[in-house]
Amino acid sequence: MKGREAVPPLAFGLAVLLIWEAATRAFQIPAVILPAPSAIAMRLAASLPTLGADFVQTIRGVLAGYLIGNAAGLLVAILIDRSPFLRRGLLPLGNLVSALPIIGVAPIMVMWFGFDWPSKAAVVVVMTFFPMLVNASVGLASAGAIERDLMKTYGAGYRQTLFKLRLPNALPFVFNALKINTTLAMIGAIVAEFFGTPTVGMGFRISTEVGHLAIDMVWATIVVAAVSGSLFYALVAGLERRATFWHASYRAK
Amino acid sequence: MPVIPMTRDRILPLLTVLAALFIVWYVAAALMNSTLQRDMFANAGDKTYTTVELITSSLNMERPKLPAPHQIAAELYKLIVVTDPTSKRSLVYHAGITLEETLIGFVAGAVLGVLLAIFVVAVPWLERSLMPWIVASQTVPIIALAPMIVVILNQFDIGGLAPKAVIAAYLSFFPITVGMAKGLRAPEPLQLDLMRTYNATSGQVLRKLRAPASLPFLFASLKVGAAAALVGAVVAEVTKSEDGGLGARLLAGSYYGQTVQIWAALFTAAALSGALVALVDFVGRSVLKRRGFAA
Numbered sequence: 389m390k391g392r393e394a395v396p397p398l399a400f401g402l403a404v405l406l407i408w409e410a411a412t413r414a415f416q417i418p419a420v421i422l423p424a425p426s427a428i429a430m431r432l433a434a435s436l437p438t439l440g441a442d443f444v445q446t447i448r449g450v451l452a453g454y455l456i457g458n459a460a461g462l463l464v465a466i467l468i469d470r471s472p473f474l475r476r477g478l479l480p481l482g483n484l485v486s487a488l489p490i491i492g493v494a495p496i497m498v499m500w501f502g503f504d505w506p507s508k509a510a511v512v513v514v515m516t517f518f519p520m521l522v523n524a525s526v527g528l529a530s531a532g533a534i535e536r537d538l539m540k541t542y543g544a545g546y547r548q549t550l551f552k553l554r555l556p557n558a559l560p561f562v563f564n565a566l567k568i569n570t571t572l573a574m575i576g577a578i579v580a581e582f583f584g585t586p587t588v589g590m591g592f593r594i595s596t597e598v599g600h601l602a603i604d605m606v607w608a609t610i611v612v613a614a615v616s617g618s619l620f621y622a623l624v625a626g627l628e629r630r631a632t633f634w635h636a637s638y639r640a641k
Numbered sequence: 642m643p644v645i646p647m648t649r650d651r652i653l654p655l656l657t658v659l660a661a662l663f664i665v666w667y668v669a670a671a672l673m674n675s676t677l678q679r680d681m682f683a684n685a686g687d688k689t690y691t692t693v694e695l696i697t698s699s700l701n702m703e704r705p706k707l708p709a710p711h712q713i714a715a716e717l718y719k720l721i722v723v724t725d726p727t728s729k730r731s732l733v734y735h736a737g738i739t740l741e742e743t744l745i746g747f748v749a750g751a752v753l754g755v756l757l758a759i760f761v762v763a764v765p766w767l768e769r770s771l772m773p774w775i776v777a778s779q780t781v782p783i784i785a786l787a788p789m790i791v792v793i794l795n796q797f798d799i800g801g802l803a804p805k806a807v808i809a810a811y812l813s814f815f816p817i818t819v820g821m822a823k824g825l826r827a828p829e830p831l832q833l834d835l836m837r838t839y840n841a842t843s844g845q846v847l848r849k850l851r852a853p854a855s856l857p858f859l860f861a862s863l864k865v866g867a868a869a870a871l872v873g874a875v876v877a878e879v880t881k882s883e884d885g886g887l888g889a890r891l892l893a894g895s896y897y898g899q900t901v902q903i904w905a906a907l908f909t910a911a912a913l914s915g916a917l918v919a920l921v922d923f924v925g926r927s928v929l930k931r932r933g934f935a936a
Binding site for chain 2: 393396397399400401418420421422473474475476477478480481484487488489491492493494495496498499500570571574575578579582583584590591594595598601603606607609610613614617618620621622
């Protein structure tokens with residue numbers, strides 16, 4: 389989004405905040421139900437050290453799991469790509485698993501890997517693996533017959549075809565999975581913290597502060613989660629733009 | 642996702658992969674549980690056990706690290722078939738609670754999502770100002786709001802199913818709104834121009850062009866929404882576990898280290914989600930076929 393296009397949504401967001409602020413004051417809505425945006429901002433500013441520690445704790449699990457899950461998904465996609473038999477067997481399974489409430493493995497991972505961030509990373513690995521597997525597999529198969537034939541006439545081997553044609557060609561699909569997985573990774577890590585953590589982390593903060601009815605602190609944590617989730621997504625989308633600038637969806641602009 | 646018909650040359654690979662998964666699971670279960678089982682033998686003073694004994698006991702522990710598939714199957718059989726479905730131990734009882742919340746939430750989320758999408762596409766300034774926020778919401782872990790919604794609704798004395806259905810609804814709401822808005826904007830300028838030359842009102846354009854054109858997008862997003870609604874219901878049950886549901890079973894299992902119970906609840910949730918998505922998929926395919934979309 390550039391320049392003029394960004395004005396209406398920003399104005400709209402600002403208007404919502406103003407109405408929210410005015411409504412909480414005018415109707416004297418109790419802070420345990422809906423704190424005013426200004427109260428949330430003040431809480432946010434006052435609790436920066438706590439929120440920062442929570443962020444670091446959670447993002448550690450998110451990033452570790454995201455890297456491992458995506459790398460494993462991509463690697464398995466490349467491996468099974470050589471065997472149409474395995475592809476036909478694994479892809480429907482991957483599609484099915486992508487639609488399941490994988491988040492439920494959180495209590496199991498907490499038992500296996502303990503309360504600290506590795507168990508959160510494990511949940512994220514399981515959640516991100518299948519979308520990457522399915523997307524990368526479809527992407528690797530997407531190179532056209534003409535391009536493959538061309539590589540054959542060049543006398544290119546499997547590796548050369550993989551690195552020079554099929555992997556670059558699969559990039560838009562891979563990035564699609566990478567983008568979907570940013571959100572899944574955040575969700576996985578935060579929800580896994582509902583099942584047990586050391587006393588730090590965004591999911592932990594939300595579930596305990598809700599118990600204390602400190603709703604302003606909950607909102608402050610949600611703001612941090614929302615901003616970091618969007619930034620994570622924006623980062624990957626930016627990388628995509630740089631890596632697949634040749635793709636039709638960017639070329640037109 | 643490409644639609645792949647289930648034919649013979651797909652079933653064999655799928656069965657092979659499943660069989661391999663089964664074997665890997667058993668090996669993993671034996672390996673992961675054997676250390677624990679060895680300790681148990683040592684504590685019992687038993688030093689004469691054979692490898693076979695170690696493996697069979699590892700696969701039949703009461704609280705294994707990883708339960709073997711037959712243990713999960715036995716637990717599922719016990720809690721679904723044998724136990725009285727009205728009993729609080731029955732998984733049918735808990736799955737029923739989760740399903741009810743999911744369905745109420747899904748239907749509410751779908752209706753609201755479709756209405757908002759129509760509204761947003763009909764009012765240009767909303768499309769420019771509100772739509773970017775709805776799209777951006779897709780990148781935010783909105784599920785983090787779940788515990789707070791439960792507490793806030795509690796302040797208004799709204800308990801029972803409602804808070805969990807609300808969470809299921811708002812999780813399915815966003816993907817459905819985005820998908821439907823995309824679908825309503827799917828008609829090409831040429832087709833819109835044709836409607837204009839017919840002097841069609843915007844209501845007619847919606848009914849005769851935009852709505853039919855949006856169907857494939859609608860059903861694709863309904864599938865995502867159905868799965869999201871179930872996740873919402875399960876996570877909401879974790880944060881509000883006193884009145885049951887599959888999420889509450891997950892939490893109870895993790896409190897008491899009842900791994901077999903966790904896996905049984907997990908499999909039930911997976912089956913529920915799979916069935917729900919398959920149902921939406923089936924309805925979608927038959928509607929699209931009737932409307933003449935290529936399968």
